[in-house]
Amino acid sequence: MTRKLVIGNWKMNPRSLKQAQDLFQKHAHTVKKLTKTQVVLCPSYVHVAKCASLKGAPRLNVGAQDVFFEPEGSFTGEVSVNMLKDVGVTHVILGHSERRARGETSDIVQRKVYAVVSRGLTAVVCIGEEARDASGAYYDELHDQIASSLEGVEVKQFKRIIVAYEPVWAIGASADEAMDGDRMHEMGIFIRKVITDTWGRTAADAVRILYGGSVDDTNIEDIIERGHIDGVLVGRASRDVKVFGRMCEIADNLS
Numbered sequence: 001m002t003r004k005l006v007i008g009n010w011k012m013n014p015r016s017l018k019q020a021q022d023l024f025q026k027h028a029h030t031v032k033k034l035t036k037t038q039v040v041l042c043p044s045y046v047h048v049a050k051c052a053s054l055k056g057a058p059r060l061n062v063g064a065q066d067v068f069f070e071p072e073g074s075f076t077g078e079v080s081v082n083m084l085k086d087v088g089v090t091h092v093i094l095g096h097s098e099r100r101a102r103g104e105t106s107d108i109v110q111r112k113v114y115a116v117v118s119r120g121l122t123a124v125v126c127i128g129e130e131a132r133d134a135s136g137a138y139y140d141e142l143h144d145q146i147a148s149s150l151e152g153v154e155v156k157q158f159k160r161i162i163v164a165y166e167p168v169w170a171i172g173a174s175a176d177e178a179m180d181g182d183r184m185h186e187m188g189i190f191i192r193k194v195i196t197d198t199w200g201r202t203a204a205d206a207v208r209i210l211y212g213g214s215v216d217d218t219n220i221e222d223i224i225e226r227g228h229i230d231g232v233l234v235g236r237a238s239r240d241v242k243v244f245g246r247m248c249e250i251a252d253n254l255s
């Protein structure tokens with residue numbers, strides 16, 4: 001059994017810095033009780049530095065929801081990898097479907113992934129099809145997303161790559177509509193096969209695979225255990241102290 005990973009993406013929530021601090025500290029209290037599972041909380045840019053400065057827990061890391069690929073310069077509104085690293089961020093979510101829907105291409109995602117892993121942080125690279133069709137054309141879409149988003153990553157850098165498979169149709173839905181563990185197992189095999197074909201077995205063995213899309217305390221066990229994956233990327237449920245706490249405990253028992 002490998003150590004499980006639970007990542008919480010708070011998206012554009014909560015409304016105030018105080019609420020973000022409260023949420024972070026309540027989650028930290030839960031994480032202190034975990035013995036194996038690693039938890040990463042990803043607040044918004046304006047809250048990330050403060051959260052990273054709070055006393056957390058040994059297994060609690062702070063992640064960002066995006067980054068810009070250039071190291072420094074005249075890029076109004078952007079934030080660099082070094083800025084995130086400086087305030088204690090260790091993980092960066094990249095290519096989330098909510099960003100891809102607003103124009104973020106795999107080419108942009110690739111430049112960000114490369115910037116993140118080259119500077120020693122971990123990239124949480126989101127992929128996922130919009131919809132499924134009977135002919136299985138979505139496999140081509142996923143293949144392209146994986147191959148182009150990870151282009152240029154060296155084999156030795158795959159230990160800092162986490163692929164989060166998030167089918168767009170399952171995000172923001174209900175746990176009943178989420179993917180089940182058996183189907184996730186097939187997707188995990190597919191993702192590793194695509195990586196093996198381009199980068200070889202060493203890279204495919206090093207990469208970690210998560211599922212995201214309507215995971216809560218009712219389906220996390222099935223998705224991790226039967227899905228044979230490393231953990232989950234959680235949206236809404238990561239803002240609910242009780243539900244997220246139970247999810248972390250379940251993951252810990254599976255680790």
Ligand code: PGA
Binds near residue numbers: 234
């Ligand atoms: P959800 O979001 O858990 O609210 O479905 C998942 C995500 O967008 O990463």
